[in-house]
Amino acid sequence: MREEFAIGDSSLHRLDPRLKIVAASALSIVVAVSTRFSALGVAVGLALILLAFARLPCGAIARHLVMVNGFVILFWIILPVSVPGTPWMHIGPIPLMREGLELAARLTIKSNAIVLAFIALVSTSSVVSLGGGMNRLRLPDKLVHLLLLTYRYLFVIQEEYERLKRAAVVRGFVPKTNLHTYRTYAFLVAILFIRAAARANRVQQAMLCRGFQGRFYSLQEYAFTPKDWMWAAGLGLAVAIIGIIEWMPGPWS
Amino acid sequence: MHISEGILSGAVLASGAALAVVGTGIGLKRLDADRIARSGILSACFFVASLIHVPIGPSSVHLIFNGVLGLLLGWAAFPAILVALILQAVFFQFGGITTLGVNTVVMALPAVICYFLFKNFMDKSPAWALPAAFAVGALSVLLSGIIVGLALMMTEEKFFEVTALVIGAHIPVMIIEGIVTCFLVAFLKKVQPDMLPGRRKTSG
Structure with a gap:
């Protein structure tokens, strides 16, 4: 467990976290x-362009993507045989319906386009800077504190779990399907x-000792650079184009 | 158990988000500044614990522990689960921005329901508390499965078979989660009973 995509120095990594979240x-x-395949196609293209800008490891x-598509595969298994429609092809005696296949394909494209864009835009920021961005976007202070504290202790707790697990294994614990x-x-x-x-009690006391008054201070400055404005315009335009293709009648529909 | 991005309809996503906002709002309101550290660290615990896979026959399932988190945090389980889901999205891309609301409701609503149904059993004798603990574990998973099912069915009636499969797949998880929750509560009752609701003055 680590923020493997947050490491890097591409133009997307340097983008203002507020802009990325929005x-x-x-x-x-x-x-x-x-729902239109043309709009979804543009979305996938946009996501791929963003990924190229983010210069992340393809592997x-x-x-x-493989992990994320686990849920989507369910739909590929079930929809083509369960949705009524016209048969498109047969596997042995089982007809695969065109409507079911189309639905499954649409879900898959949507799901992956969103995930890819999310990786390029959000996962390229550290949680700390995302938290700061959320705070400046006027999300509740307490929620942001909760996020930052959870993130801060995630790795501590994980190490603790690994240590306990190792101790159990050393004592001969082998996981099996039984009550033990x-x-x-x-x-x-x-x-x-x-x-x-x-x-948590110790942390609470330490926070009070250091004068915690319900605010987290960040040394990071959040200022929109001309580059941020350019990206904001480009991303806004791209979203508008997808919207127009989806909702306006035209040669693409 | 996360619903992936791009599957649910706009209306379902919006209702999920609205419910999550209400639940999180109540949770944050009841979460005074001196309990933030506790909720944050327990949320981290929930995140780590939900990565544990336990064997079942030739396969394995991962535990969820939303019922336990509900018992420990009450309404604060809503923001705690929301935060854990945000981190899961950032780290693993399980779920994303549009499904954040629905997924929060899927996990947190059962947690809060179980809290209110069973909190009064926790400081009773084990003959009462342990069956209640089993119910917390099993019911929280069942309710989560049902909410996932509702979200899918309200999106598209063609998803009926998928829904049936998803809920069916939850049955073994329910039983194991019930057993594990039962042992977990028995342990907490012996070692740290004041973490469970009942003894302490709860703000849930």
């Missing part, structure tokens, strides 16, 4: 409600929660 939201929403992106395994995991997680609560 642009990714607008793009995701427009693509999520689009890692492919790995993430489930009890071991339950106790492991219980002790994880107990230690987390104890740690």
Whole structure:
């Protein structure tokens, strides 16, 4: 578990996090409600262009896509045989319906276009800068604090879990399908929660000691550069184009 | 269990987001400044615990623990789960911006429902508390599955078979989650009973 896409120095990595959050939201929403293949095609193209700008490792992106498409595969298995329509081809005696295939293809394209754009726009920021951006976008302070604290302790808790797991393995624990395994995991997680609560008390006291008054201060400056404005215009235009192709009648419909 | 991006209709996504905003709003309101650290760290715990895969026959399932988080946090489970989902989206791209609302409701609403149904059983004798704990684990998963199903069905009636499959796949997870939650609560009752609702003055 790490922010593997946040490392880098491309123009997208340097973009203002506020712009990234807003642009990714607008793009995701427009693509999520689009249905025309022409609009979705443009969305995929845009996502690929953004990825090219982000200069991320292709292998890692492919790995993430495979994981993300697990849910989508369900639809490919079921829709072509369950949606009534005209048969398009046969696998043995089973007819595959054109309508089902189309629906599955549309979902897949949408899903992947949104995920790719999300990787290029959001995952190229560190959680800390995203939190700062969310704060400046007027999201509730408490929510942003919660996000930053969760992120801060995620890796601590994960290490703690690994340590407990290693201790169990050293004592000869082999996970199997039996009550002993489930009890071991339950106790492991219980002790994880107990230690987390104890740690939370210490953290709370340390925060109070340092004068925590319900605000996080960030040294990072958030100023829109001319480059940010250019990107904002470009991304806004791209979202508008997808919207126009989707909702306006034209040669593409 | 996450609904991927690009599957649900705009109306379903918008209702999910609206419900999530309401739930998170209530949760944040009840979360005073001195409980933020606790909720954040327990949310990190929830994130890590939900990555644990336990074997079941030749395959494995991952535990969810939203019911447990509900017991520990009450309404604050809403923002805690929202935050965990934001981090999962950033790290793994499981879910994204448009599905954030729906997915938060899928996980957090069952957590809060289980909290209110079963919080009064937790400081009773084990004969009451442990069956209640099993119910927390199993019911939270079942309710999550049902909300996923509702979201899919309200998007497209053609998704009926997919919905049936998704809910069916939840049944073994329900049973295991119930068993694990039962052991977990038994452990907490012995070691740190004040973490469970009932003894402490809860602000849920």
